[in-house]
Amino acid sequence: CLPANQERFANGKLVTVQFHPSAQVVMTAGHDRSVSLFQVKNFNLYCVDGIRNPRIQSIYLESFPIYKACFSVDGEQVIATGTHHKMFFVYDMMSGSITPIQKVRGVEERFLRNFEVSPDGSFMLLTGTSGYLHLLSMKTKELIGTMKVNGRCTASAFTPDSSKIYSYSKEGEVFIWDVRSRKCLHKFEDEGSLEGKCIAVSKNNQYVACGSASGVVNLYTTDVCLKENHPKPVKAIMNLVTSATCVTFNPTTEILAVASCETDEAVKLV
Numbered sequence: 390c391l392p393a394n395q396e397r398f399a400n401g402k403l404v405t406v407q408f409h410p411s412a413q414v415v416m417t418a419g420h421d422r423s424v425s426l427f428q429v430k431n432f433n434l435y436c437v438d439g440i441r442n443p444r445i446q447s448i449y450l451e452s453f454p455i456y457k458a459c460f461s462v463d464g465e466q467v468i469a470t471g472t473h474h475k476m477f478f479v480y481d482m483m484s485g486s487i488t489p490i491q492k493v494r495g496v497e498e499r500f501l502r503n504f505e506v507s508p509d510g511s512f513m514l515l516t517g518t519s520g521y522l523h524l525l526s527m528k529t530k531e532l533i534g535t536m537k538v539n540g541r542c543t544a545s546a547f548t549p550d551s552s553k554i555y556s557y558s559k560e561g562e563v564f565i566w567d568v569r570s571r572k573c574l575h576k577f578e579d580e581g582s583l584e585g586k587c588i589a590v591s592k593n594n595q596y597v598a599c600g601s602a603s604g605v606v607n608l609y610t611t612d613v614c615l616k617e618n619h620p621k622p623v624k625a626i627m628n629l630v631t632s633a634t635c636v637t638f639n640p641t642t643e644i645l646a647v648a649s650c651e652t653d654e655a656v657k658l659v
Contacts (some may be wrong), residue, residue, distance in 0.1 A: 390647065391441075391539065392442070392574070393406070393415045393417070393427055393429055393442055394415075394425060394427055394442070394444075395441075395442055395462070396418045396427065396441065396442060396443060396444040396572065397425050397427075397444050397447060399417060399419045399420075399421045399423065399425075400421040401419050401420035401421035401454070402419050402654075403417055403418070403419040404418060404419050404420065404456060404457060404458070405417065405419070405455070405457055405458040405459070406457055407432060407458070407459065407462055408429075409426075409464050409517070410460060410462060410463070410464045411464050412430055412464065413428060413429050413430055414426055414427065414429065414445065415427050415429050416441075416458065416460065416467065417592065418455045418458035418467075418469060419455055420454040420455065420456075420472070420509055421454075421651070422437050422449055422450050422451065422452070422453050422454055422455065422482060423447050423448065423449050423450070423455075424447065424448050424450070424455070424458055424467055424469060424632055425444060425446070425447040425470060426444070426445040426446045426482075427442050427443065427444050427445060428443050428444075428445055428493060429442050431510075432441075432641070433622045439620075443490065445492040446482075448470065448480055448487060450471075450478055450487070451501075453469075453470060453471045453474065453478070454471060454472045454473075454493055455470070455472070455504060456471055456472045456502040456503070457469070457470050457502065457504065458470075458591070459504070459529065460506075460508075461506060461510060462506060462508065462510030462527075464482075464599070465482055465483050466479055466480060466481055466482065467480040467482065468480075468504070468506070468513065469480075470501055470502050470504060471500070471502075472500075472502070473496060473500050473584055474500055474501070475491075475492065475499065475500055475501060476489055476490055476491045476492070476501075477489075477490050477501060477504075478490070478650055479530070482521045484652055485650045490494065490530050491533055493515075493525065493530065493599060494521070494531065494532060495523075495532040495535070496515065496517075496523050496532055496535075498515075498517050498521070498523075499539070500506045500518070501515050501516075502516070502641075503516040503544070503545075504513075504516065505545050505546065505547060507547045507551040507568075508547055508549055508550070508551050509550070509573065510527055511527055511528075511551060512524055512525065512526065512527055512533070512547075512551065512568065512587070513524070513525040513526075513527050513530070514545055514547070514554060515520070516542050516544075516545060518541070519536055519541065519543070520537050520538045520539065520540055520541050520542055520558070521535055521536070521537050521542075522535065522536040522538070522542060522545065522554070522556060522566075523535050524536070524568070524571065528536075532533075533571075534571040536554075536556075536564075536566055536571050536573070538553070538556050538558045538562070539558060539564075540558045540559050540560040540562070541558060541559040541560075542556050542557070542558055542559075543557055543558065543559050543585050543586055543587075544556075544557045544585065544586065544587045544588045545586075545601050545637070546556070546584045546588045546589055546590045546597075546628040547568075547590070548590050548594055549590065549591075549592055549593070549594050550566055550567060550594070550613075552567070552569070552571075553565055553566060553567060553568060553591060554566040554568060555588055555597060555614075556588075557579070557583055557585035557586075557587070557599060558585055558590040559584055560584075560585070561578060561579045561583060561584065561585050561601065562576055562585070563576065563577050563578075563579055563584030563585075563597075563599065564576050565577075565614065565615065573613070574615070575615050577585055577600065577614055577615070577617060577618050577619065577620055578619055579599045579619065580607055580620070580621065580625075581601070581603070581607070581618070581625075581643060582599065582601040582602075582603070582605075582607070582624055583601065583602060583603060583607060584598075584601055584602035584603075585599065585601055585602075585640060586600050586601055586602055586633050586634055587599075587600040587633055587635055587636050588600070588636065589636045589638055589645075590638075591638040591642040592638060592640050592641070592642055593642045594611055595611060595642060596608055596609065596610060596611065596623075596638070596642065596645075597610075597611055597614050598636040598638070598645055599636075600629075600632075600633025600635070600636045600647060601632075602633075603624065603632070604627070604628075604629035604630050604631055604633055604634070604649065605625055605627055605629075606625070606626040606629070606633050606636055606645075606647045607624075607625050607626075608620035608622055608624040608625075608626065608645065609622050609623065610622050610623060621637065624659075626645075626647055626657070626659055627653055628647065628657045628659075629647060629648075629649050629657065630655075631646070631649040631651040631652045631655060632649055632651055633649055634648065634649050634650045634651065635647070635648040635649075635650070636648075644658055644659065645658075645659045646658055646659075647659060
């Protein structure tokens, strides 16, 4: 396939590439302070259209190198956080408006970088700098409640039904939260982890994958994670030799992608 963004290559490092939830559109965002949308069409023998991947739109956020960008579940908004900013931006694709969220009342952080959007589209989870997790309403972008892990939180993931949150700490512990009450339901140690890096929950809620700084990705069943403090992984994936920085399941839970951004071609499909 041709590069998805061949009509506008970024001038800096790309930090996000994401497919739109319902349209044949791909978004790129990165350190060149821009978010771009491209139309990606199926290419087959009967369709010579779509070999260009035309650019639909680009927006530029002045003095705002992007740390992460993400579509809302309905696909109508893009949320973007910066590398060293307290604020974040909401880009409404229907109206074309770009709204800066300068301050979330009740959230005291030097900067906001990492975040997750719940699968049901109701919540946005902001990761703070000292183990704090701030749960926001996706609709109003206002604070609902705050949770805190021991140490520093490096990654979080919602369960498919948006009822629970798995939060992975730098110390290698995983905390399981009830979204409604914001109470910690359980905590377990990721086997052999010296530093937690990334976490994912499969779409059928069967598995949890934890990737650590050693490059090892441990795969657990969710029922064991909810009961045991020292669960045994059903599989330890050792293929990465540098820090595991991304883990994600495919929609049918048949493939797990593990990757490291610290070296070239460090992507494995399990």
